[in-house]
Amino acid sequence: MTRYIIRRILQSIPLLLIISLILFVLLNSIGDPLAMMGGRNPTRPEDRARLARQLGLDKPVTTQYIYWLIGNDWTLIDVDGDGIPDTPGIRKGVLRGDFGTSIVTRGKPVIEIIWERVPNTLLLMIPAQIVILVLGLIVGTYSALRQYSWIDNAITTLSFVGFSMPIFLIALLSIYLFAVLFQRWGLPNLPANGMFDPQVGKTAGQVAKHMILPLFSIAFIDVARYSRYIRSAMLEVMSQDYIRTAKAKGLKRYYIIFIHALRNAFLPIVTLVGLDLPFLLAGAVVTERIFAWPGMGRLFLDHLQRADGPVVMGIVIILAVFVVLSQILTDITYAALDPRIRY
Amino acid sequence: MQKSKSIPLLIAIILILSLALAACQQAAPEPAPEESGEVVVPEEPVVEEPAAERKVATFIWTQEFDNLNPLYTNMWFSSITQQIWNASAWNFDIENNPNPVLVTEIPSLENGGISADGRTITIKLRDDIVWSDNTPITAEDFVFTYEMVTNPSNIVTTSYPYNLITAISTPDELTVVAEFEEAFVPWVANLWRFVLPKHVLQPVFDAEGTIDAAPWNLAPTVSAGPYVFAEWESGSYTRFVRNENYYNEPAKIDEIFFRFVPDDASQVAALRTGDGDLGTFISQADIPTLEAAGVEVFAVVSGYDEGWFIYFGEEAHPALSDVRVRQAIALCFDRPSINRDLLLGLTEPAVTYWDNTPYANPNLDAYPYDPAAGMALLDEAGWVDSNGDGIRDKDGVELTLIHGTTSREIRQDTQAVAQQNLAECGIQLDLLSYSADVYFQSYGGGGPLPTGELDIGQFSSTEAFPDPDTSRWLCNEIPTDEYPDGINDQKICDPELDELFRLQSTQIDFEERQQTIWHIGEIMYENVYWLGVWQDLDTWAVSARLTNVNISGADPFYSIAEWDIVQ
Numbered sequence: 043m044t045r046y047i048i049r050r051i052l053q054s055i056p057l058l059l060i061i062s063l064i065l066f067v068l069l070n071s072i073g074d075p076l077a078m079m080g081g082r083n084p085t086r087p088e089d090r091a092r093l094a095r096q097l098g099l100d101k102p103v104t105t106q107y108i109y110w111l112i113g114n115d116w117t118l119i120d121v122d123g124d125g126i127p128d129t130p131g132i133r134k135g136v137l138r139g140d141f142g143t144s145i146v147t148r149g150k151p152v153i154e155i156i157w158e159r160v161p162n163t164l165l166l167m168i169p170a171q172i173v174i175l176v177l178g179l180i181v182g183t184y185s186a187l188r189q190y191s192w193i194d195n196a197i198t199t200l201s202f203v204g205f206s207m208p209i210f211l212i213a214l215l216s217i218y219l220f221a222v223l224f225q226r227w228g229l230p231n232l233p234a235n236g237m238f239d240p241q242v243g244k245t246a247g248q249v250a251k252h253m254i255l256p257l258f259s260i261a262f263i264d265v266a267r268y269s270r271y272i273r274s275a276m277l278e279v280m281s282q283d284y285i286r287t288a289k290a291k292g293l294k295r296y297y298i299i300f301i302h303a304l305r306n307a308f309l310p311i312v313t314l315v316g317l318d319l320p321f322l323l324a325g326a327v328v329t330e331r332i333f334a335w336p337g338m339g340r341l342f343l344d345h346l347q348r349a350d351g352p353v354v355m356g357i358v359i360i361l362a363v364f365v366v367l368s369q370i371l372t373d374i375t376y377a378a379l380d381p382r383i384r385y
Numbered sequence: 386m387q388k389s390k391s392i393p394l395l396i397a398i399i400l401i402l403s404l405a406l407a408a409c410q411q412a413a414p415e416p417a418p419e420e421s422g423e424v425v426v427p428e429e430p431v432v433e434e435p436a437a438e439r440k441v442a443t444f445i446w447t448q449e450f451d452n453l454n455p456l457y458t459n460m461w462f463s464s465i466t467q468q469i470w471n472a473s474a475w476n477f478d479i480e481n482n483p484n485p486v487l488v489t490e491i492p493s494l495e496n497g498g499i500s501a502d503g504r505t506i507t508i509k510l511r512d513d514i515v516w517s518d519n520t521p522i523t524a525e526d527f528v529f530t531y532e533m534v535t536n537p538s539n540i541v542t543t544s545y546p547y548n549l550i551t552a553i554s555t556p557d558e559l560t561v562v563a564e565f566e567e568a569f570v571p572w573v574a575n576l577w578r579f580v581l582p583k584h585v586l587q588p589v590f591d592a593e594g595t596i597d598a599a600p601w602n603l604a605p606t607v608s609a610g611p612y613v614f615a616e617w618e619s620g621s622y623t624r625f626v627r628n629e630n631y632y633n634e635p636a637k638i639d640e641i642f643f644r645f646v647p648d649d650a651s652q653v654a655a656l657r658t659g660d661g662d663l664g665t666f667i668s669q670a671d672i673p674t675l676e677a678a679g680v681e682v683f684a685v686v687s688g689y690d691e692g693w694f695i696y697f698g699e700e701a702h703p704a705l706s707d708v709r710v711r712q713a714i715a716l717c718f719d720r721p722s723i724n725r726d727l728l729l730g731l732t733e734p735a736v737t738y739w740d741n742t743p744y745a746n747p748n749l750d751a752y753p754y755d756p757a758a759g760m761a762l763l764d765e766a767g768w769v770d771s772n773g774d775g776i777r778d779k780d781g782v783e784l785t786l787i788h789g790t791t792s793r794e795i796r797q798d799t800q801a802v803a804q805q806n807l808a809e810c811g812i813q814l815d816l817l818s819y820s821a822d823v824y825f826q827s828y829g830g831g832g833p834l835p836t837g838e839l840d841i842g843q844f845s846s847t848e849a850f851p852d853p854d855t856s857r858w859l860c861n862e863i864p865t866d867e868y869p870d871g872i873n874d875q876k877i878c879d880p881e882l883d884e885l886f887r888l889q890s891t892q893i894d895f896e897e898r899q900q901t902i903w904h905i906g907e908i909m910y911e912n913v914y915w916l917g918v919w920q921d922l923d924t925w926a927v928s929a930r931l932t933n934v935n936i937s938g939a940d941p942f943y944s945i946a947e948w949d950i951v952q
Contacts, residue, residue, distance in 0.1 A: 073822045074830040079542050081459030082689070083848055084825065087862075087870035089543045096540040122537035148457040148540060149598035158619040217654050225658050234654040235646050240622045241441055334646040336620020344449065344647070349822055 043377065047370060054366040061362050062136075066107045066355060073349030075099070075145045095123050097145060110142065110355065111135050136359065142352040146345060152356040155341070162237060163325040163337035165249065170257050171322060174264040175315070181265065182272025183304065189277060197269065204266030213259040213332040220255060235334035256333040260326050264318075271314055275307035282306075309379055316372030320365045324357075439639040440950040442931060445652050445661035449645040450623060453614065454602035455579040456534060456541040467579055468942040469641065470625050472609035474508055474577035477939035481686070481742070481851040483573050484943070487514050487522060487580065487609070491573070494893065503568025503893040508577065510559040516582050517606075517613040517628045524555035529583035531563075538595040546575045568891045570898065574852035574939070582607050611636040611946035620645060636946040637933075656680050662931050662950075665941075667924040669729050669795065680926050687938035688742065688850025689921040690735035693788075693841050695914065698876035700837030704784055709766040711913035715752035716759030717810035718803055724919050727798050731924075735917025737906035738846075744853040744899060746906040751917070759810050770811050777811035789817035789833050790843040791824045799843070799918065814841075829869025835876070842874065845921040851939050853902050854890055858914070859883055875914070882908055 076093055079085045085093075094100040098109060098119070114131030121129040134140035141152035185197045217234045224231035232255050233239065238248035279285065280303055288298045325339030334340075338357065345353040377383045452458040455467055468476060475483040475491055483491050489509045492498020498507050514522040533539055534547040552564040563576065585607050589599040596602070605614045611633070612625035623643045627636045644661065646652045653671045655661040657678040667675065672682050693714075695705055704710045720734040734751040737744075763769075768777040768784050777784040788803065790796040797818060804814040819833060824844070826832035834842035848855040856862050860878040864871035885905045892898035909915050925941070927934050930951055935944045 074826050077826045077830060077832075078822055079459060081461050081464060083459070083846070084827075084872050085870075086543055086545055087868070087872060088548070089545065090827065090870045092537075092544070093540065093542075096537075143598070146451045147603070148452055149602060155619070162620065214650055217651065221658055222654055231658065234658055234660060235648075235651045236644060236660075237621055239660075240618070240624065240642050240644065241443070244618075332648045332651055334621075334644070334648070334651055336618070336645075340620060340647065347820075347822060348451075 043374070047374070050366075050370050050373075054363075058359070058362055058366065062111070062355070062359055063107060065358050066110065066351075067103060069349070069351050069354055070103050070106070073346075075349040075351065078348050092123060095120060109133060109135070110352075112137055113140060141356040141359075144345070144350055144353050146348050146350040146353070152352045155353055156338070156356055156360065159325075159336060159338045159341045160323065162335065163330075163339070164322060165237075166253060166256060166260075166330075166335055166337060167322040167325060169253070170260045170264075170326075171315075171318065173257065173261045174268055177261065177265045178268025178272055179304075182269035183276055183299070183307075185269060186273040186276035186280065187299070201266040201270055204262050205270070207263065209259055209263055209326070209328050210332060212262050213256070213329055216255050216259055217332070235332075237334075237336055252333075256326075256329050256335055259329050259333075268311070268314065271311060272307065275310050276303060279303045279307045305379065309376065312372060312375050312379065316368055316375070319368035319371070320361055323364050324361050438952060440637065440952070441640045441642065442638050442662045442948070442950060443642045443644055443660065445646050445655050445664040446643050447645075447647055447649065447652055447664075447666060449620065449647075450617075450643075452602055453605050454581075454596075454599070456539065456581070457597075457602055459542045465941050466643070468610065468940050469945050470605065470608045470610040470612045470614055470628075471579055472514075473579055473940075475573070476943040477851060477937050478943055479935050479937045481937055481939050485511075487511060487577075499572075499893065503570060503891070504565045505562060506565075506569070506572050506576065507560065507562045510561070511632070512559060514609070514632045515630055516584075517608050517630050519630050520582070520584050520607075522580065522609055523558040524561045525558065526580050526583045527561045527577065528553055528555055529587060530577075530579070530581045533581060533586070533590070533596060536590075536595075538597075540595075540597055546572070568893060570890055570893060571849050571852040571854035574849045574854075580609065582609075612641060615640075631946070634946060637949040641945075656926050656928065659928065659930075662928040663934075664926045665923060667926045669727065669731065669924070672729060672731075672924070675926050679929050681929070683925045683927065683934075683936055684731050684922040685925060685936050685938045685941070686741040686920070687923045688739075688847035689845045689923070690738060690740050690847070691843065691845040691918045691921045692735060692738070693843050693916040693918060694834060694875050695916070696834060696837060696840050696842070696875055697878075698835075698837045701876075702784075702786055702840045703782060704766075704768060704779070705786075705840060707766050708912055709762045710768060710784075711916075712752070713759040713762040713766070713810065714807065714812065715913050715916050716755045716762070717807050717812065718916070718918075719754040719806045720751065720918055721754055723799055723802055727795060727802070728919055732919040732922055735920045737910065737917065738855075738915055739853050739902060739906065740917065740920050742851060742853065744902040744906070746903040746910070748903075749906060749910050754806075756806070756810050763810065763812075768811070775808070775811065776813045783813065784811065785813040785815060786840040787815045787817060787838070788841045788843065789819060789824070789839040791821045792818045793821075796843060827870050827872075828864030828874075832874070835864050835871075835874040843918065853898075856886070858909075859886055877914055879908070879912070879914070882914075 076085050076090050076099065079093065098106060109131070113133040113135030115134060117131055118127035119129055119131045120127045133142055144150050144152055144155055147155065181197055185194045188194050220232040221234035233252045237252050238244045242248050285298060285303055288302050323338060325337040327339035327343050329335065330337045330340040331343060342354065342357050446462050448460065448462045450458070450463040450466070451460050453463060455464065455471070458464065467473070472486050474488045475485050478484050485491055487510055489511055490496055490498070492506055492508060494501065510522065510524060516522055531547050531550060531553050534541055534544050546569060549565050549569060550563050551566050554562045556562065585601055586596050586599055590596050601607070603617060608614060608628070611628055611631050613628045615624040615626045617623045622645065625641045627639055629635070646655055649668060652661070652664050653675065656664050656675055657680070667682060675682055695711060697705065724730065724732050724734055736749050736751045737746055739745045763777055768779045770777050772778060788800060790800060800816045804816060807814045817833070817839065824833060828835035833839050848857065857872055858877055859873060860883045862871045862873035863876045863878060864873065882905060885901055889898050889901040889905070892901060923938060925936055932949045932951055933947050937943050
């Protein structure tokens with residue numbers, strides 16, 4: 043297993059380099075950070091030329107990529123615009139842990155910008171993932187064990203409703219109902235946005251209260267998705283010979299379900315969880331935006347809109363590393379759940 | 386079985402830890418910092434009156450500040466906030482007239498602040514102005530500001546107009562003299578709009594050779610406005626507290642929070658539920674809902690006018706080179722109904738690029754909606770429907786124009802109306818929409834209007850409000866492969882217009898300049914170089930809690946110290 047993990051990590055290095063190159067080129071072609079620097083007015087031509095030079099955006103994309111990857115502290119750059127590179131570069135490059143500084147929030151290190159948001163995203167996404175898993179398991183298993191009952195049919199109908207609703211609709215409806223209408227009706231209403239009320243402070247109670255609506259919006263769709271997979275997997279497992287044997291041996295029903303059936307039905311769910319793991323870090327772009335949750339998804343969107351290459355690249359590369367790691371973790375979990383699997 | 390029992394416990398632990406993590410990070414905000422260096426002497430206990438409740442206002446911003454140092458941002462949401470915590474030499478009142486703030490009087494020819502040739506601008510500072518840490522604000526701070534803007538080590542957003550200054554001097558510590566190579570007329574809207582604290586930033590510059598990463602940029606704890614920065618929670622809010630050393634009447638509200646709520650619908654929800662006291666860029670569709678919830682909506686003149694920018698480059702549709710076709714477009718486009726129905730009657734069609742300012746030519750009226758007159762002009766120009774397909778044509782070329790704008794909802798609605806209006810006159814309008822960052826790209830960046838992808842672009846613009854100066858229509862601003870950053874996106878080169886635009890930028894006398902710009906407006910109107918669609922007023926939503934609110938278009942928070950809260 044150890045050799046397998048090392049091999050997978052080594053394989054991921056060229057993969058990440060290729061991903062980073064493709065993303066860098068794509069990002070360079072989707073937007074111009076200088077176009078938005080004039081605020082509500084166009085950027086002045088003389089400022090555009092100067093900024094392009096100072097920020098290194100006048101260089102060919104290959105040179106920009108090399109500077110991003112290995113830094114520019116080994117060469118001289120032209121800061122004053124006299125055409126003579128006479129100032130030593132100061133960037134160390136991603137390979138030496140320097141993700142550069144944001145173009146938008148000038149001078150602030152990318153890693154600092156990202157790190158400010160990571161805890162907020164995890165704070166929302168980990169409980170959301172737990173709620174999704176637990177409710178998905180309960181609903182899916184219950185539905186499978188009572189196949190074609192009216193409860194199963196009701197769950198199936200609700201699942202499809204949840205499945206087919208866009209998250210922004212759920213989010214906006216929940217704000218309207220639980221924040222606006224509840225207040226109008228004199229009921230205790232939930233906060234419409236933010237992570238906490240700044241006038242009260244970031245207390246556990248405040249965060250919990252503000253987390254309810256975004257968590258509900260995320261969970262509503264994903265519980266529907268997970269419950270369908272679990273129902274399907276449980277139905278397949280429950281018709282297997284070993285379950286029939288267990289029943290014939292007179293094992294108690296809950297023992298058959300929880301020890302034999304659910305463990306085996308959980309294998310495909312591990313794949314699903316493995317695929318969803320990166321979203322713990324990536325955040326939920328739409329949900330975070332609507333509920334003004336200061337997480338990674340919103341950070342990504344805010345900086346993508348202004349073509350802030352260093353921050354966007356920083357986020358996607360960290361996510362790419364997380365995707366690779368989560369896939370390795372998924373493989374390890376497979377082996378733990380199914381002793382027949384060997385690497 | 387042991388494992389299954391532990392799962393709920395594990396979940397509970399994770400949830401508790403998550404909430405604890407949130408709680409540990411920060412407690413409730415602290416009250417305003419006391420700026421006293423005096424030794425506190427214990428006194429006899431006295432019976433104190435109960436402290437008055439702190440007055441706290443919450444403003445909802447749909448964009449988070451990128452930077453607070455004015456050198457490093459042109460973002461509107463950040464720039465207008467400067468008036469809260471920073472100070473400029475002068476600000477603009479509700480009539481958009483300049484009022485002295487840090488100076489004793491507005492420079493003029495009469496008081497000698499402006500030299501006869503318009504090249505020298507002298508400001509006289511008040512002798513009682515101090516930074517929030519009680520350090521006097523002097524001419525040295527202004528010179529330092531100039532030096533930081535123009536120093537190539539600082540990656541500033543714009544160096545204009547300081548890059549035009551040829552010499553700067555300080556005859557005494559309260560006088561700053563800036564000299565320009567040529568007469569610099571639009572100084573009032575561009576010069577000394579902010580000042581940096583030399584005593585805070587000079588040491589940073591000396592140590593690092595740049596102030597790009599100075600902590601002050603994101604946490605300007607020393608400032609010169611009625612409020613002073615207190616904290617910035619990334620992605621959540623920024624808090625400002627009253628500046629106790631403010632040199633004018635102290636602010637009435639104790640604290641101001643700017644909460645960052647990026648979604649428009651969420652912003653409206655926050656205003657309706659009372660979570661926010663003020664918001665801006667309110668969509669017209671949301672105004673009735675907000676007013677029903679007791680939120681007052683103001684429309685403020687900010688110099689912006691939404692218009693159609695007709696393309697004149699080589700790739701332009703041949704019909705657009707004929708002024709009769711352009712006038713026909715103006716007559717066939719029902720702009721009054723756009724303003725009445727889509728914009729709820731809050732606005733009117735813009736007539737000139739300078740509507741609602743003294744530079745708007747009062748002798749011009751908006752083109753009426755008169756499709757019959759428009760069609761007559763098209764017939765006269767030879768554009769007729771010869772093949773019976775419902776679209777006019779000439780010499781085998783169909784009168785099909787490509788119209789492009791951003792994805793903003795009101796613009797999309799306008800496109801749909803315009804398409805229907807022009808179709809009735811036999812003009813087909815093909816519609817395109819873009820995200821703002823793509824749409825506003827320059828020629829070099831492949832922007833759709835300057836590269837000729839569009840025949841007509843639509844957006845809202847002003848350059849130096851409340852000053853009328855613009856270089857948008859100068860011939861030498863036409864972008865080319867050699868000059869890809871030129872801002873004359875329409876590629877219009879009208880020698881007469883070019884000469885007049887250059888003339889106005891040198892006219893110191895207000896009335897002479899006004900006449901020139903009225904003439905410019907007339908030429909642009911008659912030639913339909915630019916067709917105003919609506920006067921793009923800034924909409925502000927203000928809760929009933931806030932009182933004494935006056936908002937100016939150029940400096941929305943110019944009177945923030947006078948704003949109050951009804952508890």
